[in-house]
Amino acid sequence: MSGLKKGGFFPADEESAKTSEGEKWLTDFQTPVPVCNYMAEMIPFGARTILEPTAGLWNLVRAIPPEYHVTAPADFFAMPPGRFDCVLTNPPFSSRYAFGVPPELNKYGMRLGYHILQECMKMSDDVIALMPWFTISDSDVRLRALKRWGLLTVTALPRATFQYARIQTVILQLRKGFDGDTIFRVFDLRNDHKKQSLF
C-alpha cells in the first residue's frame, strides 16, 4: 500500500498482518469503516507523518489517504519512541486483548488503553483516539489531565459501534496546548459522508 512506512516494525504486507492476527481475540473490535473515515478526516492540516500504534486488521490505516506517511508497528511495546505529526488510534482497551504487554504493564488491566493513549501523547501533539467512555467518565484525574493537555472534541459513538461489546465508546480529538471550549458531537450514521453501513 503506498504511503506506508516500511521497516523493521511494520508488517511486511496486509496479508501477513492478517495472518499474525489469527487469534479471534485479536481480530474482534476492529473499527467500523465509517468511523475510521470520520477519524481520518480529523487529521490536522499540514500533517505528514501518522502513527497508528495498534493497527490490527488495518481498518484505520486504510482510511488514511495515501499522501500521508504511516507508521504501524508490528508490536507497539517493542517500538522505539518517535515523533509524529498525528496519531490515529483505537488501542486495545485491556491487556486481555493485547500481545507483547511487558509484565509491569499487565497490572493495568482495563487501563491499558489509557496507558497506550498516554504513550501516544508523548509522541505527537495531535492525537485522535477511540476510547471507552469510562476513560473520561470514571476518573476526574483522567478527565482533568486530558482537558488540560488540550481536548478539541468529544464524539459519542452509537451503542452498536462494536457489535459484541458492551463498552460504550467516544472519539477524543486531542491537541496539545488547546485551551478553548471542547465541542461535543454525536456520531450520526445518517450523515455519514461515505454512505457505508456500520457493519
Ligand SMILES: C[S@@+](CC[C@H](N)C(=O)[O-])C[C@H]1O[C@@H](n2cnc3c(N)ncnc32)[C@H](O)[C@@H]1O
Ligand atoms: C481495538 S482493536 C483496533 C484495531 C485497529 N486499530 C482498528 O482501529 O481497526 C486493537 C488492536 O490492537 C492490536 N494489538 C494488541 N496488542 C498489540 C501490540 N502490542 N502491538 C500492536 N498491536 C496490538 C490487536 O491485535 C487489535 O487488533
